[in-house]
Amino acid sequence: MGRVLKMAKAGKLDLNSMKSLLNKTTGLNVAHSLEEDNPTQVKDWIPTGSRWLDSIICKGKMGGIPVGKVTEIAGLSASGKSFMATQIAANAQKKGMQVVYFDAESAIDPDFLTRAGVDIGELLYVQAVSVEKTLHQIETLMTNYPDTQFLFIWDSIAATASEKDIEGDFNPQSSMAVKPRIFAKAFPKLTIPLADSQSTMVLINQLKTNITSNVAEAMTTPFIAPGGKAIEYFCSLRIWLTKRKAKASFVENEKGVRIGSETKVKVEKSRFGSFGRTCTFKILWGDDVGIQDEESWLEAIKLSGTDRLKRAGAWYTLVGSDGKEYKFQASKWIEQLQNDDFRAAVYDIMDKEIIEKYDNDGSDIDIGE
DSSP states (O other), rough: OOOOOOOOEEEEHHHHHHHHHHHHHHHOOOOOOOOTTTTTTTEEEEESSOHHHHHHHTSSSSOETTTSSSEEEEESTSHHHHHHHHHHHHHHHTOEEEEOOOOOOOOOOOHHHTTTOOOOOOOOOEOOOOHHHHHHHHHHHHHHOTTOEEHHHEEETOOOOHHHHHOOOOOOOGGGGHHHHHHHHHHHHHHHHHHTTTOOEEEEEOOOOOOOHEEEEEEEEOOOOOOOOOHHOOOOOEEEEOOOOOOGEEEEOOTSOOEEEEEEEEEEETSSOOOTEEEEEEEEESEEEEHHHHHHHHHHHHTTTTTTTEEEEEEEEEETTTOOOOEGGGGHHHOOOOOHHHHHEEEEEEEIIIIIIIHHHOOOOOOEE
C-alpha cells in the first residue's frame, strides 16, 4: 500500500508532508508552496556591466543576468559578445559564484580576462570539445557539487561541434539539425537543476544574416541565431548585439588608434516584461577592457525625454529631486559624476524615467537605427 499522508486539519492535506515526500523521491527541490517560496521568481541578478542595459531587462526593477536561468547573448562578429561575458564573469565572482568558462574558439587570453576584472585563479577554464560533452560536464558539475552556485559561460554554442560533426566528413548535409535536436533534449533536463542550485547558464551565440526570399521577413528579421527552437524557448533572456559602423562610433586613443567601438543592444526576449527595448554603449578592448558604462548614462537620460535635463547650446542643466540644479558640458560628464550629489541625481532620474516610467505606462526608450 502507498504511504498515507498525515492530515493537518479535517478535509485538508498537510502540504509540508507532501512537499517533503516529493522532494525526497525526486532528489531535487521541486515541490513548493507558492505563498512561501516561488521557484520561478528570480531572486538575484548578475550585473552586465551596463547600468542602462540592466535597467531595461526587467520591468519595474533593476535587472541583469537572471540567476537560476538560461540567458543567450548573441551578436555579429566583433560586436562585443565575449567582452560582455567577461564583465558578467567578473561580477558573478564578486557574488561568490563559481565561474566555469567553456571555450570552443580557443580565443580566451588570461591577460585579457585579468584586465577585465576576472580572478583567473578562481576561474575554471574548460575547452568545449563537443556539444554533448559540454552539456554532460555541466550536468556532472551540478550533480557532484549541489551546494555550489555556478555560472556557466559557453563561448560559443555556434562554434562547438557535435560528436557527429567530429566523427563525420565535411559534408554539412550529414549533420544537419543535429545540434538543435541535442539542445531540445538537453535543456528540459538542465532547467530544474539550474534553478534548484541557483546556478546560471550564459550561452554566447553568433547572429547570422537571415537569407530568405521573403522581402518583408528579411526587413523585419534581418538576423537569426542558430541553435534551433530549444534555445529560443528555454532562454529566459536573449540579448542581441549589433555593432555600429559609423566612424563616430569608434573609440580612439590620443594617437588615433582604435581601442573600442559602440554597440547597440536589443532585449530580443525577456520573460520579465521588457522585450524589444534597446540601449547603446561603447566597449573598450585596449589596455582598459570593459564597457564604458557611465559614458552612456547621459545619452540614456537625453533619450528618456525627462524634463529634468535641459540643454542650452553646449551647456546642460540637470535638476536633482530636491530641485538643485547642476550645470555642465558633455565633455565634463565623467568629471561631474565624481560629485556624489550629482551622481545620486543621475541615479534617481534613470530609475524614475527608465525603470518606473516604463513600468507605469509601458513607454520605452529606443535609440533608433
